[in-house]
Amino acid sequence: MFQGDDGAQFQCSVVVERLNSSGQATKRQVIRKAAVLLGRNEFQEIILRVHDGKVPQSYTLKEFQLFTRFVKDGKCTVKLLPENIQVLISDCPPHLLNIFLKTLSIKHQAWQTSKPVTDREKLKACLPRSFETISPLQQKDVQKANELRSKVNAPVLSRGLVVRTGNKMTGGEQVKRPRTDCDSSPLKALHPSKKPSLSLPTARKLNKEQAAVLSAVLSGKNVFFTGSAGTGKSFLLKRIVGSLPPKSTYATASTGVAACHIGGTTLHNFAGIGSGSAPLEQCIELAQRPGVLQHWTSCRHLIIDEISMVEAQFFDKLEAIARSLRRSTEPFGGIQLIVCGDFLQLPPVSKGKDKATFCFQSRSWRKCIHLNMELTEVRRQTDQSFISLLQAVRVGRVTEEFTAKLMKSAYHKIERDGILATRLCTHKDDVELTNDNKLQQLPGSVRVFEAVDSDPALVKTIDSQSPVSRLLQLKVGAQVMLTKNLDVQRGLVNGARGVVVDFQPGKLGLPRVRFLCGTTEALKPERWMFKAGGGLYLSRQQLPLKLAWAISIHKSQGMTLDCVEISLARVFERGQAYVALSRAKSLEGLRVMDFDPHVVRADPDVLHFYSKLRKERLLLQASMNEFVGKSNKENRW
Ligand SMILES: Nc1ncnc2c1ncn2[C@@H]1O[C@H](COP(=O)(O)OP(=O)(O)OP(=O)(O)O)[C@@H](O)[C@H]1O
Ligand SMILES: [Mg+2]
Numbered sequence: 239m240f241q242g243d244d245g246a247q248f249q250c251s252v253v254v255e256r257l258n259s260s261g262q263a264t265k266r267q268v269i270r271k272a273a274v275l276l277g278r279n280e281f282q283e284i285i286l287r288v289h290d291g292k293v294p295q296s297y298t299l300k301e302f303q304l305f306t307r308f309v310k311d312g313k314c315t316v317k318l319l320p321e322n323i324q325v326l327i328s329d330c331p332p333h334l335l336n337i338f339l340k341t342l343s344i345k346h347q348a349w350q351t352s353k354p355v356t357d358r359e360k361l362k363a364c365l366p367r368s369f370e371t372i373s374p375l376q377q378k379d380v381q382k383a384n385e386l387r388s389k390v391n392a393p394v395l396s397r398g399l400v401v402r403t404g405n406k407m408t409g410g411e412q413v414k415r416p417r418t419d420c421d422s423s424p425l426k427a428l429h430p431s432k433k434p435s436l437s438l439p440t441a442r443k444l445n446k447e448q449a450a451v452l453s454a455v456l457s458g459k460n461v462f463f464t465g466s467a468g469t470g471k472s473f474l475l476k477r478i479v480g481s482l483p484p485k486s487t488y489a490t491a492s493t494g495v496a497a498c499h500i501g502g503t504t505l506h507n508f509a510g511i512g513s514g515s516a517p518l519e520q521c522i523e524l525a526q527r528p529g530v531l532q533h534w535t536s537c538r539h540l541i542i543d544e545i546s547m548v549e550a551q552f553f554d555k556l557e558a559i560a561r562s563l564r565r566s567t568e569p570f571g572g573i574q575l576i577v578c579g580d581f582l583q584l585p586p587v588s589k590g591k592d593k594a595t596f597c598f599q600s601r602s603w604r605k606c607i608h609l610n611m612e613l614t615e616v617r618r619q620t621d622q623s624f625i626s627l628l629q630a631v632r633v634g635r636v637t638e639e640f641t642a643k644l645m646k647s648a649y650h651k652i653e654r655d656g657i658l659a660t661r662l663c664t665h666k667d668d669v670e671l672t673n674d675n676k677l678q679q680l681p682g683s684v685r686v687f688e689a690v691d692s693d694p695a696l697v698k699t700i701d702s703q704s705p706v707s708r709l710l711q712l713k714v715g716a717q718v719m720l721t722k723n724l725d726v727q728r729g730l731v732n733g734a735r736g737v738v739v740d741f742q743p744g745k746l747g748l749p750r751v752r753f754l755c756g757t758t759e760a761l762k763p764e765r766w767m768f769k770a771g772g773g774l775y776l777s778r779q780q781l782p783l784k785l786a787w788a789i790s791i792h793k794s795q796g797m798t799l800d801c802v803e804i805s806l807a808r809v810f811e812r813g814q815a816y817v818a819l820s821r822a823k824s825l826e827g828l829r830v831m832d833f834d835p836h837v838v839r840a841d842p843d844v845l846h847f848y849s850k851l852r853k854e855r856l857l858l859q860a861s862m863n864e865f866v867g868k869s870n871k872e873n874r875w
Pocket of ligand 2: 472
């Protein structure tokens with residue numbers, strides 16, 4: 239597959255426009271399947287090459303503008319200033335586009351420190367024309383760029399690059415994309431007032447196993463990858479989403495919270511067949527409604543997180559619908575499936591008395607999944623003895639030693655700096671009651687923050703996918719949790735716990751929150767985007783906070799939590815105790831109130847499934863050789 243992983247080349251759609259003096263396009267060339275390459279010519283100038291499969295077109299990048307606002311959607315524009323030409327790039331894997339833009343920006347800045355070659359000198363040199371793919375970013379490029387940045391103190395850099403977040407190419411796009419942790423637009427890296435110096439991205443690399451899964455996915459295989467809680471499945475899924483072409487990739491999860499973690503939508507929303515309980519013919523009709531049909535026809539890569547909560551019958555229905563609507567006899571209508579989750583966590587919600595069946599028990603599972611892979615390196619916790627304890631809980635085998643440890647945890651003092659432990663509840667009603675009561679008991683007046691929704695009529699759809707509520711009530715002393723990654727380096731991550739210390743003066747009265755990581759931060763509203771039917775985007779703007787005296791275990795699935803208190807007395811589901819306990823980052827940050835080893839149960843069907851996969855050698859440790867070679871390169875980042 240042609241697709242560089244070093245930011246020098248990728249496949250996408252390209253439109254090249256020649257503009258007149260008033261900025262209107264006088265000539266337009268559309269290349270649906272283009273290869274874009276970044277290289278150097280015989281004079282070491284940076285060249286952007288666009289290949290339509292027949293004739294390559296080359297543009298020298300000396301003076302240009304970059305429009306980068308929609309990088310997360312795989313779009314950007316390079317405008318060549320003297321030539322008045324713009325190259326509009328779309329449907330590019332966002333992760334690659336990010337690297338491409340960073341490479342271009344830094345290499346261009348580094349190039350500016352070299353002596354320019356005049357046209358006269360070029361003529362005299364009589365060098366044969368050449369094109370060489372640009373080398374991957376290195377520390378020396380960054381150093382050179384930084385040298386220049388220390389001399390120049392304006393966003394317009396000496397010989398030619400301007401970065402804009404405004405986007406010329408997205409006329410129809412109404413909404414701004416929200417900032418996320420994976421949003422590393424070069425603008426931010428370049429803007430001297432915001433970031434003093436550039437650096438090579440070092441943190442948050444994929445580990446070997448994760449990189450092997452990514453390689454398998456990029457090779458086009460239908461992959462199921464599993465692994466215990468905290469092995470970085472969702473982390474990897476985000477990278478996978480960023481490495482596939484956005485137009486044909488749908489990121490989904492069985493729950494709204496999990497979908498939000500990976501910047502996607504719920505599987506039910508994607509499918510458009512309601513609960514899926516109607517007969518197949520009716521479901522097919524539902525899936526043909528305008529807005530929904532387009533999901534099914536344009537999708538080439540379907541990502542599903544938290545697969546453990548997807549019911550077998552629902553999965554079979556989706557498989558049949560895909561074949562029918564895509565008029566294909568291939569499994570899932572030929573859509574590449576990238577499915578992930580841990581079947582030893584929460585099972586599908588059972589309807590009535592019958593035990594719900596797992597997805598792997600569906601008729602179509604085996605024919606749909608080509609490759610089963612496993613992540614084994616736990617990233618959420620670092621303490622090996624706690625990891626071993628959790629592994630034992632996962633398979634329902636709690637030894638006396640582990641029982642003693644968990645019972646002792648009831649005396650853990652985990653409150654710090656006025657930040658109390660979050661209570662994980664088995665039942666939803668307890669959550670609301672606890673949070674409401676605790677807020678009421680606090681002295682002082684309540685501040686209410688109302689969300690701004692893009693479409694107030696669709697508040698229910700937004701509610702089902704949003705990690706923040708429409709109305710947020712706060713008081714000084716309120717226990718809160720961050721619902722978005724704001725600054726990973728500073729510990730301001732999704733799930734970080736804090737307490738409201740005061741409200742800023744002024745009309746908005748924004749809250750200041752002291753977090754466990756030691757930072758006190760004034761929070762301002764953030765925007766979340768949700769894909770609704772028909773390619774429509776919905777958005778909610780709200781403070782990235784929720785009350786955190788209590789949350790439900792179901793809502794906590796997928797989360798990493800700082801300090802938790804758990805009452806397991808009313809556990810009613812297999813896997814529920816494991817999900818609750820495995821949210822904690824450390825045993826010290828955990829308090830189990832009334833531990834009873836009997837509440838720890840693993841589903842025998844799941845244990846059998848996993849052991850069968852292992853026996854048949856179907857569950858491959860992700861670090862298998864076949865996929866490691868390619869992935870090491872990718873892992874450079
Ligand atoms: N390669 C990595 N580099 C840095 N941090 C990582 C990496 N992989 C995972 N993490 C971190 O480890 C934690 C757990 O990851 P993640 O939530 O993706 O695990 P998970 O397997 O999806 O867990 P769960 O089954 O509970 O949903 C997160 O804080 C995540 O940011
Ligand atoms: Mg997860």
